[in-house]
Amino acid sequence: MTHKNTPTPITLKNSNSTFSFLASGDTFEWIHDSVMINDFHGTNTDGSSNNIYLRIYEENSVHSYPLIGVHSNSTIEASDTNLRFTGTAKDIKYTVTFRLTPFGIWFWDISLSGECQKADVIYSQDIGVASAGSVASNELYTAQYLGHSVFEGNNGYVICSRQNMSQGGTNPYLQQGSININTNAYSTDGTQFFGLSYKKTNVPEALNGNLPNVNKQYELSHIALQTETFSVNGNKEFSFYGICKANHPEAIKEIEYVQEINDAYSYNITGEFVTSPVPTPIIGAPFASPEWNMQQINEQFPNRRLEEIDKDTLYSFFTPSNGHVVLQSKELVSERPHGHILMTNFDMTKVPTGVVSSTNYMYGVFNSQFVVGNTTNNKLLSNHRGLLNVQKNSGQRIFVKIDSTYRQLTLPAAYEMEVSGSTWYYQIEDDILVVSSFATFDRPEIVLQVRSTTGKAYDFIVSNQITAGPDEVGQSFELEQEDSMLIIKPSKDCYTRSYYPDLNFRIRIPEGSQVSDDRVFYNNLAMDPSIITININQKSDFEIVLQGSENNDAPAFEDSYDFNTNKASYDVYYNELASNFKLSTSDANNITADKLNATMRWYSHDALIHFASPHGLEQSGGAAWGTRDVCQGPVEFFLTTGHNSMVRDILMHLFAHQIDEVFEWPQWFMFDRYPIHQEDCHGDVVFWPLKAVSDYINTSGDTTILDEVVDYRSGSKGTPVGKAESILEHIKRAVETIRKRFLPGTSLISYAGGDWDDTLQPANKHLKDNLVSAWTQALAQQTLDLLSNSVVAKDEVFSKELSQMATDIKDSFYRYLIKDGVIAGFLYREADGTSKVMLHPDDTETSIQYRLLPLTRSIIAELANPELAAINVAIIDKYLACPDGIRLMDHPASYEGGISKIFLRAEQAANIGREISLQYVHAHIRYIEAMATLGKADKAWKALMQINPILITESVPNALTRQSNVYFSSSEGCYNDRYEYAANFNKLKDGSIAVKGGWRLYSSGPGIYLRRVIANLLGIRFTNDSLIIDPVIDNELNGLSFTYTCFGKTVTFVYHTNSQTDTPCIKINNEIVSSKPYSNSYRNGGVTIKKDVFLKATESNNELHIFL
Structure with missing residues (x-):
C-alpha cells in the first residue's frame, strides 16, 4: 500500500499564490512566489499555530474563543479564493472571511454582531518568510535571520519582516497590520505568545493578558496583534491583512505599499461558496501529569546527587549511574525543551x-x-x-x-x-x-x-x-x-x-x-x-x-x-570508550570531580552523536561531517581516549573527499553513499586535515598512513574521479594550494571563504582575495610545523619545505598582523599594496577592536613569544572576559536592518544566538587550552566550569535554567534584538543581564572539551612510545585522584599541588619514576615517561603520585 503525505483538501489559488488549508480550516501551507509565509504545517488534531481569537470581557474575567480552525465552533465554506468561517461565541455572532487577492495580499475580514459586549481581538500568525526548503530544513535557523521592524500607522501597529539571509538571490518580505481598527499591542515570537506554560496547559499565555509590545528576535517567529477593546453593539467590522514581496533588497525603514494594500482591500471576487465538512477529533485535551511532591520523588529516586534546587524547588538531579532526571517544575521554566538523542553502539575501530x-x-x-x-x-x-x-x-x-x-x-x-x-x-x-x-x-x-x-x-x-x-x-x-x-x-x-x-x-x-x-x-x-x-x-x-x-x-x-x-x-561500552575515566577527591565540599564524571559520560555520548549520527536537538538536519569539525572533536576525542584505529579510518575517509579540481576540501560532506557536499570552503579548512593527520602520526607513530592510496572527489558531482594517489601526494597538492593563496610579496594567506567564525564570511569577492585572518595565519604556522615533523621520515625534502613555509608564515604574522603590540583580527590589503588592520584599536570601520581567536591560537601554536602572550592574556581579561565566559570580540558587528557590507551573517542575523552571541563555547574551550599552555591553572579551571551545564549558576550566577546533561554551543545574552544588544553590550561584562544556553549537542565542542580535561588540565597525553604527564591543576584540587587506562593498563594518578617542584615528580611506592622534561615555550613543562618504563613501574602498584 502506498501512502502520500499531503493532507490539503482546501486550496486557494491565483497566478502566483497557493494557500493550502486543512479540512478543519487550519493553515497547512501558504506559498507566494516560492516564499513560504507560514512556519509550521497545521494538523487536523492540533490546528495551526495561527488563529484569530475573540476575547470577551466580563466583570472579573476574560474568555477567549478561537474563530478559525479545529478548535473553533465554526462552519466552513470555501470558494476559489475565499474561505469563510461562521459561528457564535458567547452570544456574539461572527463571520471571518479569508480573502486571497491576485496581488500577493490577503485579508482576514471580521464581522461581529451582538449586544453590549466588551471585547477585543488578537490576531496571531506564525511566519517563515523563506523558501519552503529553508523553512523545512530548520525553522529555528530561518527565524534567526528574519528581522522584524515595528511601526505605528493609522491603524496602530504594523509589523514588517524581512528575511535577511539570501534565498537564492532574494530577500523575501512580509507586512502585517489591521484595517478599520486600532491595534495597541504586539509580540513577535512564539515564546511570547504561547509562553512556557503552554507545554502543560495547552493554552497560549497571551490570551490571559496583554501582548508585551516587545520585538523579541528569537527562534519562533510569530506575529501577534492585539486590538483596542471595543463594545459590540450591533455590528462591528474590521480586517487584518498580510502582504508578501518576493524580494526586498533594502533594509526596512518605514511602512510601505500602503496604496497597494488599499487598492487590494476593495478587490473582492467571492465566487460560489461550498460548505466544507469539518472533522471533529474524538479525543480529549492533552494529558499532563500532576507534579510530584517530595515524598513521591523520594519513593522513585531515593539516591540523588548533584541536585539542582531553585528557591526550595527541586528541579533536577543525577543518579548514581550518571542518569539525569528532570522534574516537571524545571521543564516549565526552560525555554528549550529537555530532549535526548538515542543512538545504537558501533565498532570503535572504523567509521560506522x-x-x-x-x-x-x-x-x-x-x-x-x-x-x-x-x-x-x-x-x-x-x-x-x-x-x-x-x-x-x-x-x-x-x-x-x-x-x-x-x-x-x-x-x-x-x-x-x-x-x-x-x-x-x-x-x-x-x-x-x-x-x-x-x-x-x-x-x-x-x-x-x-x-x-x-x-x-x-x-x-x-x-x-x-x-x-x-x-x-x-x-x-x-x-x-x-x-x-x-x-x-x-x-x-x-x-x-x-x-x-x-x-x-x-x-x-x-x-x-x-x-x-x-x-x-x-x-x-x-x-x-x-x-x-x-x-x-x-x-x-x-x-x-x-x-x-x-x-x-x-x-x-x-x-x-x-x-x-x-x-x-x-x-x-561508554566506560571503555572513555578509557575508564573517573575522578575522585577526599574533599566532600568540592564537587568538581563529581560534575566532571557526569560530564564525561554525557559529553562522550554527545561526541559520538556529532561523529556518527550528525544532528542535534535544535539542528535536526546534518548528516554530514564538517571538514573542520571532524578534524577537531572526533579526532581529538578518539586520540585522547586511545582509539587510534578509528582516527586512521576517519583520515582515510577525509582524504578520499579532497576535491580534485582545487585540492582543498569541501566545507562539509556526507560520509556515506550520497555524493553530496558543499563544493567551496572557508580559507582555514585546508589546514584541518593536515593538522589531523599530523596529530595522528604524532600520537600513534604510524607513518604508513602516508602510503595509503585514496581517490579524489569531483567538485561538481561529489563522486570519485578515479585518480587515486597516496595520502602524502594528497598532502603535497593541498600544500601547493596554500602557496597559491599567499598575497603577493608575503606569506600572508588570503581569507577566501572565511575562517572558523562562520558569521564573518566576507560580503564580496574582493574581501575574499584581499583580507587576511590572523587566526588562520597562526593555525597555518602551527599546522605546517607539525606536518613537517610528521612527514620527515617519509620525505625529508618536503619536510624542510614545510618547515620553511612555517617560518615564513610566522615572519609575515609578526611583520603585518601585529600593530602597537596588539594582534589584529584581520589585515586588509589595498590594491596598491598598502594595508590596514581591522578588528584592532586602530580600526575605525567596524567598531570592533579585539578578536579572541588569534589571541588564543597564537598561544596554542606557541607562535606568540612570552611577551606577546602576556599582552594577549591582558587583552582577554580586560575586554573579552565575561561572567559566562570569553567572548569572540569586544563588541558585536554592526546591524543595519540585515544589510551586509563587510561580513555576511554577522550583519544579517536579527537574533542574538549562536556565534552572534559572541560566547561560542567552542572558542571558549580553545581559551582553556591556551591558558593550560601558559600554565594558568586558575583561569583554565574557572573557564572549564563556566561552560559546564551542571549546576551552572554556581559558576555563572546570571545563567538562566537550562538542561544539565547536554552540550550547549553558546551562551546568549537575553537581549530582545540587535539594537538593544549593541547599546547594552557592557551588561555582559558586569553580569547585569541574564544569559541562556544556545543550540545543543551538534558540535565538535564535546570532544574538544573532554580532551582539554584529560590532556591539558589533568595532563595525560600519549605518543606511540611515551606517556606525557603535564598537568595544570588548580590548588583547590590538591589530592585529586584520576583513574584512566594508559597503554592498556588502568592506573590512578594522584595530584599533589603544593610541592613547589619545577617540573612534575612522579612517584610509585614513594620511588621516583624515570622521566624526561617535556618542553613548553612559556613555562616549565611536564615530563615524558617511556612506555616500557611506565608499564614496568606499574606492575605491582597502579597508583602514581604526581608532585607539582
Whole structure:
C-alpha cells in the first residue's frame, strides 16, 4: 500500500499564490512566489499555530474563543479564493472571511454582531518568510535571520519582516497590520505568545493578558496583534491583512505599499461558496501529569546527587549511574525543551555505517527522526519542530484512554535520561504509567515500552508520523503488514532509493493490536495519510520495536527486550570508550570531580552523536561531517581516549573527499553513499586535515598512513574521479594550494571563504582575495610545523619545505598582523599594496577592536613569544572576559536592518544566538587550552566550569535554567534584538543581564572539551612510545585522584599541588619514576615517561603520585 503525505483538501489559488488549508480550516501551507509565509504545517488534531481569537470581557474575567480552525465552533465554506468561517461565541455572532487577492495580499475580514459586549481581538500568525526548503530544513535557523521592524500607522501597529539571509538571490518580505481598527499591542515570537506554560496547559499565555509590545528576535517567529477593546453593539467590522514581496533588497525603514494594500482591500471576487465538512477529533485535551511532591520523588529516586534546587524547588538531579532526571517544575521554566538523542553502539575501530538514532523530548515525543545512517535522507519518523509542543503530531506519540476519553500524553511528572534510553513517569490518579524508549545493544533498534506500575489495563493509541525519506510533505511511502510486523519503505521514486535501494524499516507491534491511520481520531474519516496508528486495547504493558536497515539485512526481532540489560551493556561500552575515566577527591565540599564524571559520560555520548549520527536537538538536519569539525572533536576525542584505529579510518575517509579540481576540501560532506557536499570552503579548512593527520602520526607513530592510496572527489558531482594517489601526494597538492593563496610579496594567506567564525564570511569577492585572518595565519604556522615533523621520515625534502613555509608564515604574522603590540583580527590589503588592520584599536570601520581567536591560537601554536602572550592574556581579561565566559570580540558587528557590507551573517542575523552571541563555547574551550599552555591553572579551571551545564549558576550566577546533561554551543545574552544588544553590550561584562544556553549537542565542542580535561588540565597525553604527564591543576584540587587506562593498563594518578617542584615528580611506592622534561615555550613543562618504563613501574602498584 502506498501512502502520500499531503493532507490539503482546501486550496486557494491565483497566478502566483497557493494557500493550502486543512479540512478543519487550519493553515497547512501558504506559498507566494516560492516564499513560504507560514512556519509550521497545521494538523487536523492540533490546528495551526495561527488563529484569530475573540476575547470577551466580563466583570472579573476574560474568555477567549478561537474563530478559525479545529478548535473553533465554526462552519466552513470555501470558494476559489475565499474561505469563510461562521459561528457564535458567547452570544456574539461572527463571520471571518479569508480573502486571497491576485496581488500577493490577503485579508482576514471580521464581522461581529451582538449586544453590549466588551471585547477585543488578537490576531496571531506564525511566519517563515523563506523558501519552503529553508523553512523545512530548520525553522529555528530561518527565524534567526528574519528581522522584524515595528511601526505605528493609522491603524496602530504594523509589523514588517524581512528575511535577511539570501534565498537564492532574494530577500523575501512580509507586512502585517489591521484595517478599520486600532491595534495597541504586539509580540513577535512564539515564546511570547504561547509562553512556557503552554507545554502543560495547552493554552497560549497571551490570551490571559496583554501582548508585551516587545520585538523579541528569537527562534519562533510569530506575529501577534492585539486590538483596542471595543463594545459590540450591533455590528462591528474590521480586517487584518498580510502582504508578501518576493524580494526586498533594502533594509526596512518605514511602512510601505500602503496604496497597494488599499487598492487590494476593495478587490473582492467571492465566487460560489461550498460548505466544507469539518472533522471533529474524538479525543480529549492533552494529558499532563500532576507534579510530584517530595515524598513521591523520594519513593522513585531515593539516591540523588548533584541536585539542582531553585528557591526550595527541586528541579533536577543525577543518579548514581550518571542518569539525569528532570522534574516537571524545571521543564516549565526552560525555554528549550529537555530532549535526548538515542543512538545504537558501533565498532570503535572504523567509521560506522547504518547507525540507528532517534530523538525524544520530555513533553511526550517518545521517538522522532528515527533514522538509520543518514540523518536527513534515511528517516522513518518525522522531525519534531518548534520548542513548545504546539504541533503534537510529529514522530511517535501515545494516547491513553482516561475516563472514557483518549488523551495524548504530554508533560510527565519526571523525565529520566540514560545515555541508552529515556523514561517518562505519568501520575494517573494512584497509578504511574511508565514509558521508556531505549536503544538496543549491538542491534539496529529502538524499543518503546509502556507499563502500569499497578498493573492497570488501559486502551492506547500509538501514532506515528511516517516520512520514509527526507521530506515530510509531498512524499510517498510503501507499507505492508505481515502478522505483527509492519514493513515500511521509501517510494520507488524517492531520492533515497537511488543510493539505498534496500533501505527498509520494520515495526514490531503487540499481538492483537490494530493498525490504521488517523481515522481513529475522526469517526472513521482519514485526514492525514502520513499518520499510522496502532490501537492496543486493555493492556497494562506493551512493547513496540522500531528497526532500520540500509541493506535489508536486519536481524530477526528478539522475543523480548529489557531496558536494564541494555543499559548495563551501554554503561560498559561508554566506560571503555572513555578509557575508564573517573575522578575522585577526599574533599566532600568540592564537587568538581563529581560534575566532571557526569560530564564525561554525557559529553562522550554527545561526541559520538556529532561523529556518527550528525544532528542535534535544535539542528535536526546534518548528516554530514564538517571538514573542520571532524578534524577537531572526533579526532581529538578518539586520540585522547586511545582509539587510534578509528582516527586512521576517519583520515582515510577525509582524504578520499579532497576535491580534485582545487585540492582543498569541501566545507562539509556526507560520509556515506550520497555524493553530496558543499563544493567551496572557508580559507582555514585546508589546514584541518593536515593538522589531523599530523596529530595522528604524532600520537600513534604510524607513518604508513602516508602510503595509503585514496581517490579524489569531483567538485561538481561529489563522486570519485578515479585518480587515486597516496595520502602524502594528497598532502603535497593541498600544500601547493596554500602557496597559491599567499598575497603577493608575503606569506600572508588570503581569507577566501572565511575562517572558523562562520558569521564573518566576507560580503564580496574582493574581501575574499584581499583580507587576511590572523587566526588562520597562526593555525597555518602551527599546522605546517607539525606536518613537517610528521612527514620527515617519509620525505625529508618536503619536510624542510614545510618547515620553511612555517617560518615564513610566522615572519609575515609578526611583520603585518601585529600593530602597537596588539594582534589584529584581520589585515586588509589595498590594491596598491598598502594595508590596514581591522578588528584592532586602530580600526575605525567596524567598531570592533579585539578578536579572541588569534589571541588564543597564537598561544596554542606557541607562535606568540612570552611577551606577546602576556599582552594577549591582558587583552582577554580586560575586554573579552565575561561572567559566562570569553567572548569572540569586544563588541558585536554592526546591524543595519540585515544589510551586509563587510561580513555576511554577522550583519544579517536579527537574533542574538549562536556565534552572534559572541560566547561560542567552542572558542571558549580553545581559551582553556591556551591558558593550560601558559600554565594558568586558575583561569583554565574557572573557564572549564563556566561552560559546564551542571549546576551552572554556581559558576555563572546570571545563567538562566537550562538542561544539565547536554552540550550547549553558546551562551546568549537575553537581549530582545540587535539594537538593544549593541547599546547594552557592557551588561555582559558586569553580569547585569541574564544569559541562556544556545543550540545543543551538534558540535565538535564535546570532544574538544573532554580532551582539554584529560590532556591539558589533568595532563595525560600519549605518543606511540611515551606517556606525557603535564598537568595544570588548580590548588583547590590538591589530592585529586584520576583513574584512566594508559597503554592498556588502568592506573590512578594522584595530584599533589603544593610541592613547589619545577617540573612534575612522579612517584610509585614513594620511588621516583624515570622521566624526561617535556618542553613548553612559556613555562616549565611536564615530563615524558617511556612506555616500557611506565608499564614496568606499574606492575605491582597502579597508583602514581604526581608532585607539582
